[in-house]
Amino acid sequence: MNCNEAAPMVVAHADGEVDGLRGHSLKKHLKECATCAGKHQAVLDLRTKLRAEVPYHHAPQSLRDRVLATVRAAEGRSSVARRGTGERWGWLLSGALGGCAATVLAWFVGTAVLEWRNSEDLATEAVTAHVRATLGGHLTEVASSDQHTVKPWLSARLDFSPPVRDLASEGFALTGGRRDYLGGQPVAVLVYRYRDHMVDVFVRPQQSRAATPPLRSIRGFNVARTTGTAMDWVAVSDVNPDTLTAFVQRLAREDASP
Numbered sequence: 001m002n003c004n005e006a007a008p009m010v011v012a013h014a015d016g017e018v019d020g021l022r023g024h025s026l027k028k029h030l031k032e033c034a035t036c037a038g039k040h041q042a043v044l045d046l047r048t049k050l051r052a053e054v055p056y057h058h059a060p061q062s063l064r065d066r067v068l069a070t071v072r073a074a075e076g077r078s079s080v081a082r083r084g085t086g087e088r089w090g091w092l093l094s095g096a097l098g099g100c101a102a103t104v105l106a107w108f109v110g111t112a113v114l115e116w117r118n119s120e121d122l123a124t125e126a127v128t129a130h131v132r133a134t135l136g137g138h139l140t141e142v143a144s145s146d147q148h149t150v151k152p153w154l155s156a157r158l159d160f161s162p163p164v165r166d167l168a169s170e171g172f173a174l175t176g177g178r179r180d181y182l183g184g185q186p187v188a189v190l191v192y193r194y195r196d197h198m199v200d201v202f203v204r205p206q207q208s209r210a211a212t213p214p215l216r217s218i219r220g221f222n223v224a225r226t227t228g229t230a231m232d233w234v235a236v237s238d239v240n241p242d243t244l245t246a247f248v249q250r251l252a253r254e255d256a257s258p
């Protein structure tokens with residue numbers, strides 16, 4: 001066996017999936033070839049690192065459903081591809097496609113979990129920022145109900161220009177704005193009053209089109225998220241979930257025309 005033959009099997013071998021003569025030849029090659037042995041060791045190290053460092057979370061049902069749908073789709077493609085080929089080629093091909101599907105699945109699960117975790121963290125961060133600002137009595141750095149005052153104040157201090165609207169006619173009165181941090185980046189926060197409730201709306205230029213949980217409840221606060229054409233929007237308040245969701249979606253609908 002040479003390096004070209006060994007390379008595609010190294011990962012499968014690390015998972016204990018190469019047996020028989022091929023497994024024997026591969027083991028022999030790994031003993032003799034430092035390059036391939038290095039690749040094999042890197043796979044083992046990565047697995048150890050992942051097990052040790054990636055936090056464990058229960059997958060939400062929506063993620064389970066997406067993973068299962070992907071697997072079914074991959075199985076479908078694999079059986080279509082096999083049809084009409086000779087027995088021997090079919091066997092080889094199904095191995096290759098099986099490996100491919102496993103790789104796609106691993107990548108898919110990995111990114112989905114990371115995205116999900118990031119979005120969890122972002123929601124928690126937003127609640128923490130809201131509580132800190134409320135307790136510290138500094139919800140607003142610029143206190144004004146005039147969007148033509150709040151917007152330029154924020155634009156002058158951030159590297160983007162957040163859309164700012166007073167929606168007092170719909171029950172959400174603009175009371176001002178401040179700068180805060182989400183995901184380690186400065187963001188704009190628009191502060192609204194809805195009846196007796198304060199609402200923080202975090203705004204930043206759109207970062208990802210990944211599906212994120214639109215609504216979460218963290219430590220007694222509701223966090224409603226959405227993405228407009230240009231911005232990511234995260235609203236935090238003890239306002240009821242439906243009202244908060246409708247409000248944040250209302251803001252995001254027009255964010256391309258500030």
Ligand SMILES: [Zn+2]
Pocket residue numbers: 002003006029033034035036037
């Ligand atoms: Zn080699």
